[in-house]
Amino acid sequence: MTDGTYEALDEETLFLVSQTFKALGDPTRIRILHLLFEQELSVSNIAEKLDLNQSNVSHQLRFLKNLRLVKYRRDGKTIYYSQDDEHVMKILQQSIDHATHH
Amino acid sequence: MTDGTYEALDEETLFLVSQTFKALGDPTRIRILHLLFEQELSVSNIAEKLDLNQSNVSHQLRFLKNLRLVKYRRDGKTIYYSQDDEHVMKILQQSIDHATHH
């Protein structure tokens, strides 16, 4: 790279990175992930705390789950979601701090 | 926060953070920023290197400029763009590395 050659990003990396950032590019998903910083929560709990439609929360959680940003466990009728990507959560935390202190 | 109280994100922070990540949530903008990691480039140079429409590049640069992720300087007829947010560029670099090595 010191010779001025440009190393293009491969398609796969580009897709994965953009998808991940896309997940963080929506206020609702940020709020959900922010809730999951410190705790595991059920779908209805998240919906209640954020005043969101249950279906909406469920859709967003599926999105986040597909990207492996969250995971879930079932306990009876209830499904608890929690964070599943330290790196992304760290970046989100940093960015929120950065935005807050400015 | 240790008492279980949830500190909601304020609207302004939420908007700023989501907007910033939205900027990183598009392959074209990632490619542009990736180009600007190490060098300052003109609009036509970026368009050429990435095989993109000049107008498209210009639109995306405006988007990035509005968020102060890039800055520009004019030299005659040419306008050179360069990065303008170390924090965001660092996050992007980290995420690309993370995605590449996995």
Added chain:
DNA sequence: TTATAATATGAATATATGTTCATATGTGTA
């Protein structure tokens, strides 16, 4: 079994977004 609670799913819809096209603006040069 039936009823109820929690969650997931798919269709519908309105809005947002990325890209292209045509053209305007700005700058240097003959």
Added chain:
DNA sequence: TACACATATGAACATATATTCATATTATAA
């Protein structure tokens, strides 16, 4: 001045996305 070059802009369009509604699935309890 007139022309060419570099970039910006706005309209148009196709596609993507977020949200809601209605309903399906899954699990527990009566």
